[in-house]
Amino acid sequence: MNSTRPTLLNKFVDRTARKPSGWLAKRMYSNPRGHYKSFRWTLDKLQLKPDDIFLEIGCGGGVLLNMALETVKHAKAIDHSSDMVQIGREKNQEAVSEGRVEIVQGNAESLPWDDNSFTCATANQMFFFIDKPMIVLKEFYRVLKPGGRLVITSTEDSILPKLLFVLWSHSMHLYKNSDMESMLKQAGFQTVEVKNEEWFIQLSYAEK
């Protein structure tokens, strides 16, 4: 009985958040109300300009991508869930058909783009699902141009989120602000700033 529990729980975590799938997940991530504050903080921090080339990993339903495309001409995104890629493309249909945005299915640990491709990059409410954080941070560093900006919104390692997200927390990798700062520096980033925007919502900013 006990041995089936982690598998069921893992399936639940995957379907609802780590690799969302099914009609309910599509509905949730088409309009992820709980994430809009993070999207706003990300955009405030990035201060996008029309000639920015924007990258998002774990883009879910493509809502932040859609907001970014109001300013930038060109963007790319990756998500490992086929359902999220589908609704992300639907949400950004016009920009997709104009060739301004490309949304691919794949793993953020191996980005399918050349070195020095982007001027800015982001990961929102997904970094805690990354099993190999240094690999992903190094991938961000590789694909960013010199001076490129990175924003990651996540959850700081503290007791409150572990209680609030008790069903998901066994699958989440949370870091103290100081650990996140060290990892970003270790990946090569120079200007690094990690702080909590509100309660346990962690915002990391770094420049290559």
Ligand SMILES: C[S@@+](CC[C@H](N)C(=O)[O-])C[C@H]1O[C@@H](n2cnc3c(N)ncnc32)[C@H](O)[C@@H]1O
């Ligand atoms: C909680 S959802 C957040 C979606 C979106 N960023 C938002 O804020 O609404 C996490 C997203 O990250 C994606 N994801 C998780 N791990 C990933 C990985 N290793 N590579 C690509 N996508 C990943 C999931 O498929 C999912 O769409």
